Amino acid sequence: MNPKSKVLSKNLYRFPMIILVTTFCLLGCRQNKSTADNAEVLAFVGANIIDGTGAEPIKDGVLLVEQGKIVAVGTKDNITIPEGASILGVSGKTIMPGIIDAHCHVGVSNGLQTGYSGENVVKHLNTNARYGITTLVSLGDGTAISAEFRNTQNVPTLDRSRLFMAGTVISGDTEEEVTKIIDHNDSLKVDFMKIRVDDVLGTSPKMAEDIYKTVIDRSHELGYRVASHIFYLEDAKKVLRAGTDYIAHSVRDTLVDDEFITLMKENKVYYSPTLMREVSTFVFGGEPNYFTDPFFTKEVDEATIAELRNPERMESIANSASAQAYKAALPTAMKNLKRLSDAGVTIVMGTDSGPAGRFPGYFEHLEMEMMVDAGMSPxxxxxxxxxxxxxxxxxxxVGSLEEGKWADFIVLDKNPLEDISNTRTISSVWIAGNKVPDKQ
Incomplete structure (x- = not known):
């Protein structure tokens, strides 16, 4: 997200208890009202089921859900529907697992207004859920509010997106500075640590190698995996040699080489292209076609769209040197994605959505479409x-439709294996076996 900054003051980590209580009331009270009796068995009958494992889709399938979890999945011939189960006919539809965004930022904006708040966390969790993005990995927020949402989500009454977090992005010029942030993140028992090794197109100093090596080593000692924000190939190689677990952006300055691929595979490091992050830097220099897309406008208010259409704003972005630089880097990012995927590097879908102008939920569907455009199969x-x-x-x-896993899935009107944009044809979204409510 933002360029490197000095260690944040203690006040950054303090949030009044009233904000936390109010936030949970906003989400928790609504959640209780919308949750069905989770003791019953729900039987989804007749859909083609994509289980997420890469196996052939199950035709005319049955998915059984009880107490928020999947208790059986298979063909009609192989699954016995319990007496008294509530049967939901989904013939002609496709069921797939809920989508996971491996790189986003939850709660850091509202429309085009930047600022972290509990209310924004609630909005992002609910908006993503309605778009079928049922699990979010937030790589850059370090508050007790996010931790509490993460800590209270393994319940059969859930009907908003799940949240995992990396805490505060680790930056600093000294071991003392970075250790302070590591300790803060550890106090929240975050799921990942994140470093940023980037000069923002030559405008900001990078974190020194000895410092980020210290961060990676200390994080591993504490049992945390480390995500690395990079731009340049050489920096990506350096963080790989230092022991990073996750390359959280595309290499964008040049095409990846065999050495990089070998480092990725030998160290079992995974890679998120975040193609829509690049798009977001320049696309509002004009009017993107999604301003009139109902799938976009159903969640984005007219005032936000009107602000994006402001001629002065558009002109400023169109004339921005950094926007044009990121636009020029996008084809390289797409070529690198194709090469890495073909080479067997593990790819995870991430968008860097959440900051102002990077619209949660909608961007994930565009990211998946761009990944297909880059050469990956649906x-x-x-x-x-x-x-x-x-x-x-x-x-x-989460992540697949298998017995014992949470019943987080999307019912689609059309098959995304035929056209990845069919992930937009959402009939309903279910989290822990609860139907996600429509926007209020």
């Missing part, structure tokens, strides 16, 4: 957006 993209991410990021209970 099945490969679905796996990168579900089971691959859950497996390598160790997100328990």
């Amino acid at each position: 099945m490969e993209v679905i796996m990168a957006s579900t089971s691959n991410t859950a497996k390598v990021m160790k997100l328990e209970g």
Whole structure:
């Protein structure tokens, strides 16, 4: 997200208890009202089921859900529907696992207004859920509010997106500075640590190698995996040699080489392209076609769209040197994605959505479409957006439609294996076996 800054004051980590209580009331009270009796068995009958593992879809399938979890999945011939189960006919539809965004930022904006708040966390969790993005890995927020949402989500009454977090992005010029942030993140028991090794197109100093090596080593000692923000190939190689677990952006300055691929595969490091991050830097220099897309406008208010259409704003972005530089880097990012995928590097879908102008939920669908445009198959993209991410990021209970996992899935009107944009044809979204409510 933002360029490197000095260590944040203690006040950054303090939030009044009233904000936390109010936030949970906003989400928790609504959640209780919308949750069905979770004791019953729900039987989804007749859909084609993409289980997320890469297996052939199950035709005319049955998915049984009880107490928020999947208790059986298979063909009609192989699954016995319990007496008294509530049967939901979904013939002609496709069921797929809920989508996982492996790189986003939850709660850091509202429309075009930047600022972290509990209310924004609630909005992002609910908006993503309605778009079928049922699990979020937030790589840059370090507050007790996010931690509490993460800590209270393994319940059968959940009907908003799940949240995992990296805490505060670690930056600093000295071991003392970075250790302070590591200790703060550790106090929240974050799921990942994140470093930023980037000069922002030559405008900001990078974190020194000895400092980020210290961060990676200390994080591993504490049991945390480390995500690395990079731009340049050489920096990507350096963080790989230092022991990073996750390359959280595309290499964008040049085409990746065999050495990089070998480092990725030998160290079992996974890679998120975040193609829509690049798009977001320049696309508002004009009017993107999604300003009139109902799938976009159903969640984005007219005032935000009107502000994006402001001629002065558009002109400023169109004339921005950094926007044009990131635009020029996008084809390289797409070529690198294709090469890495073909080479067998594990790809996870991430968008860097959440900051102002990077619209949660909608951008994830565009990212998946761009991944196909880059040369991945729809099945490969679905796996990168579900089971691959859950497996390598160790997100328990999600990512595939298998017995014992949380019943987080999307019912689609059309088959995304035929056209990845069919992930937009959402009939309903279910999290822990609860139907996600419509926007209020």
